[in-house]
Amino acid sequence: MKKTWLSVAMAAAVMAAMPFAAMAEEGEATAVTTVGPEDGTHFEMWSFVDAHNEFYGKMVELWNEQNPDKQLNVTFSTYPYSxxxxxxxxxxxxxxGAPDxxxxxxxxxxxxxxxxxxxxxxxxxLAPYEADCVTSRLDVYSKADGTRIGVPTHVGASVMYWNAELLESYGLDYKSVKTWDDYTALGEQLKEASNGEVFLTSVDTGGVDWMWIAMAEYGDDWTGGPDGEPNVELDSVKKMMTMQKQxxxxxxxxxxxxxxxxxxxxxxxxxEGKVASFPKAMWYMSRFTNYMPEMEGKYDITTIPVFEEGQKYSVGIGGTGTVVTEQSADPALAAEFLAWAKLSKEGESYIWSVLGFDVCNSALWFDDEFAFDESNQYNTFFRCKPYEVLQQIANDDAIGTIxxxxxxxxxxxxxxxxxxxxxxxxxxxxDEALAECQEYLEMELM
Amino acid sequence: MQKFKKLFYSQKVAPFVFVLPFVLSLLIFWAYPLISGIVMSFQDISFGNRTFVGTSHYVKLANDKFFRTAVLNSVEYMALTLLLMIPIPLVLAVMMESRLTKAKGVWKVIMYIPALTSVVISGMLFRMMFSESDGSQMNQLMIALGHTPIAWLKTKWTAWIALLLLCMWRWTGVNMLYFVSGLKAIDNSIYESADIDGANARQKFWYLTLPLIKPTTIYVITISVYAGLSMFLESFMLWNGNSSPKNIGLTIVGYLYKRGIEKNDLGYACAVGMVLMVIALAINVVQLIATGTFKREES
Structure with missing residues (x-):
């Protein structure tokens, strides 16, 4: 009988170990670098994007030059995302064991x-920079009571990308598209002109960007905001889905x-020109320079069409909030450095020119020297200067918050x-699909 | 000091010292996580705080349709892998042992190589092969056969072809080697006497090989049951993350990971893990009893 129990125990042991075995393949940090003098205040910093850590490293060097009394010594580690x-x-x-x-x-x-x-x-x-920043981006990295706990990297304003060369080759005018009705009409023309070979756009089944855009246009938010209840059965969402299905x-x-x-x-x-346009956040620009360099000079960027004129037409999508943990030895200093590195003009210049992001410090959007610098690859890659579109978005106060x-x-x-x-x-x-989703969410919140 | 030395060289103490590493690792890496997992499944866990919530996680689990999907998927996957991964490697092993097969070593190595590749890489390769774009290998094949391209990873039965192929590609060689070693242990004289009695090849396989290789088969079934039930990484890599369309690739461990790691709800994840353990234990105990493993040990 004893042996029976031993067998059961052994079988259980092996089974219990299986999930751990499954996770054992996870890797070590891919890159570790330390920047700054050894006698400076030491911080650990983690990221999942190598380029981000490179950026922070540059900012530490600059910070140490400007602040001889507050020298920093930071060790950066880059790990895979999950x-x-x-x-x-x-x-x-x-x-x-957490980083600073x-x-x-x-x-x-x-x-x-x-x-x-x-x-x-x-x-x-964040107080010194708050007035110049896109508030909705600070809000998304805050607690419900307004405590800010993350420094944003970019706005991620959604815009419309157009394959201008392709559309022009069919003699189609995308610049006059203002509403989704115009957009649909353009799609009909494109289908006819290209014999159905080129699609106007592609509809996502694995992403919710389109739904976010629809909600921003109608001022909705399916999460219900920090204090509200979630509701996915929104007219804005239904309208977008109905249109896409059509x-x-x-x-x-x-x-x-x-x-x-x-x-x-x-x-x-x-x-390959299979789709002629799509809405996506500003950060998609770097996908062009990284993965589709042959598209240089072919693509144009405009604002996204609206359902009804006068609506908002952009929303901040994606992003990274940089945090300071309570485990840090000197959290105040870490916070001061981070806010400066990511929101000051020095930091934002790097974020725009190297990382290619639409910066959160919107005061800089109107600084021509900053925004329209010809040496910036993104200013020459597209048929327009990206910050022209951002300026328009800012002037119209057109960014919604989800x-x-x-x-x-x-x-x-x-x-x-x-x-x-x-x-x-x-x-x-x-209606049925959304009701099913709503039911699931309500069950989840129990 | 002298006393200590005496103790150290004592024949009574020595066995305990020798088993100590195993006992310690069992306690630290198995008993402790198991007990703490059971306790955590009754708790809500947040940063530095734990509150007991009774059986509410289990009550919620009973009504959780994602969890039901995950359990169904895992059990189906286990059953299908058993159906494929026992007979096929067994037949291959018998072929490997046959006198008619040339260059056995080469075949064995070729069959075994996939097991050495990382699941991460093989999952990625299968994802590309089964991509829904026209250029993927499988769709090229479909086009060559006059069929329209298929969105392989979006419907269940086509996606499961990929999942099961990945499993077979990776593990056939391993299971085959288990069976080969089992076959090697069978005394050749038994076959010789069967030859003298006039048994044909089919009869020899059915009445000699199968019964004699039973211990190996039981072992392979046992490990395949929990490998199947705890499958996670294959699905994770095939869909490039833990989300598959309509959850056709969601497994119990995938759900545990989603809850515990992605949604920061470790208490609930522990409840999921407990259910996995109970299911796997139950299936294996039933299987071991049915195959008479316990009986033989006790006699």
């Missing part, structure tokens, strides 16, 4: 916005290969795995 977020979560749960500063992707951020957040409040450090039925649009356009298959569709709340990960997950697929792939009724 590794880094897992490590951060575990070290904060455990109460030790860390990048947190916006989709992961709601995990840290609870009342018992282990992150340091940045309100004092495009698919009419052969104006295709379904994005592999789910959305920010993937290898998407780059292929863009560079919050990231506790329900966001679940909501996005359900939309991208289930609802959008049911509607666009299986032809399920839109």
């Amino acid at each position: 590794d880094m977020h897992n490590k951060l979560m575990m070290s904060l749960q455990a109460g030790s 500063m860390c990048d947190v992707e916006i989709g992961q951020f709601p995990n840290y916005t609870g009342d018992d957040t282990p992150l340091y409040a940045l309100n004092d450090a 495009w698919l039925d009419d052969g104006i649009a295709m379904i994005s290969t592999d789910g959305h356009i920010d993937l290898e298959a998407g780059f292929k569709n863009v560079s 919050y990231s709340t506790k329900v966001s990960p679940t909501l996005n997950d359900y939309m991208c795995t289930t609802t959008l697929n049911e509607v666009f792939e299986d032809g399920m009724d839109i």
Whole structure:
């Protein structure tokens, strides 16, 4: 009998070890560098993007030049995306081992916005820059009570990308498109002119950007904001889905290969001219320079069409909030450095010229020397200067806010795995699909 | 000091010293996580705070349709892999042992190589092969056969072809080697006497090889059951993340990961893990009883 129990125990032991074995393949940091004099205040910093750490490294050097009395010595580690977020979560749960500063992707951020957040409040450090910043970007990295806990990197303003060369070759005028009705009409013309070979756009089943745009235009937010209840059965969302479904039925649009356009298959569709336009955040510009350099001079950027004139027409999508943990030895200094590095003119210049982002410090959008510098590759790659579009967005105050709340990960997950697929792939009724999603969210919040 | 030395050389103490590393690793890496996992499954866990919430995680699990999908997927995957990964490697192993097969070593190495590649890389390769774009290998094949391209990873049965192929490609060689070693242990004289009795090849396989290789088969089934139930990385790599359309690739461990790591709800994730453990234990205990493993040990 004893042996029986031993067998059961052994079998259980092996089984219990299986999930760990599955995770054992995760890697070590891909790059570790230390910047600054050894006698400076030492900080650890983690990121999941090598380019971000390079940027912070440059900013540490500059900071040390300008602040001889507050020398910094920072060790930067770059980990793969999920590794880094897992490590951060575990070290904060455990109460030790966390870095002083860390990048947190916006989709992961709601995990840290609870009342018992282990992150340091940045309100004092951000105060000098707050007036010049796009407030909605500071809000998305805040707790419900307004405590700021993350420094934004970019706005991620959504804009419309057009394959101008392709559309012109068919004699089509995309510049006069102002509303979604105009857009649909252009799609009909393109379908006719190209014999259905070129689609006006591609509809996402694995991303919610289009829905965000629709909500921003109508001033909705399906998360309900920091204090509200989630509601996905919104007219704005239904309108967008109905319109997209019609495009698919009419052969104006295709379904994005592999789910959305920010993937290898998407780059292929863009560079081969299979789709002629798509809405995406400003940061998609770097995808062109990195993955589709042959598109130089072919693409144009404009604002996104609206359902009704006078609506907002942009929304901040994606992003990284950099945080200071409570475990830091000198969180005030870390916070002061971070705010300066990411929001001062020095920092923003680097963010725009090297990383190619639309910066959060909107005062700089109107600084011609900053925005229209000819040596910046993004100013010469496209048929317009990206900051011209941003200036228009700023002048019209056209950026809407969609919050990231506790329900966001679940909501996005359900939309991208289930609802959008049911509607666009299986032809399920839109009201029914959204009601199903809503039901799931309510069950989740119990 | 003298006393200590005596103790150290004592024949009574020595065995305990020798088993100590195993006992310690069992306690630290198995018993402690298991017990703490059970406790955590009754708690809500946030940064530095734990509150007991009774059985509410389990009540929620019972109504969680994603969890139901995950359990169904994992059980289906396990069943299908058992159906494929026991007979095929067994037949291959018998072929490897046959006198008619040339260059056995070469075949074995070729069959085993996929097991050495990382799941991350093979998953990526399969993702590209089964991509829905016209240029992917599988769609090129479809076009050559006069079929329209298929969105392989968006419907369940086509996606599962990819998932099962990935599994077979990776593990056939390993299971085959288990069976080969099992076959090697069978005494050749048994076959010789069967020859004298006039048994044909089919009869020899059915009445000699299969019963004699049973211990190996039981072992392979046992490891395949929990490998199947705890499958995660294959699906994670095939869909480039933990989200697949309509959750056709969601597994129990995938759901555990989603809850515990992606959504910072470790308490709930622990409840998921407990259910996985119970299911896997139940299936294996039933299987071991049915195959008479316990009986033989006790006699």
